[in-house]
Amino acid sequence: MRFLHLKDGPVSRDNAQQRPAGQGEMPLPELLEAATALEAGVVEFDAYDGDVFDALAQSLDYLSGRVVAA
Secondary structure, rough: OOOOEOEEEOOOOOOHEEEEEOOOOOHHHHHHHHHHOOOOOEEEEOOOOOOOHHHHHHHHHHHHHHOOOO
């Protein structure tokens, strides 16, 4: 897997409940561990009930210590 599209939140179809990476119910540590040849990741919010730029910054903070470049 070279590219990974990440979203977090409750495991549901309610896009308004999406959360910054690491703050939801998705098993992100396990997914990232399985992505051994990861070149790039994308964090996306279809909808967010707060400041999306703050949520992106929180996601980057969470992921920056977990993603190791190949």
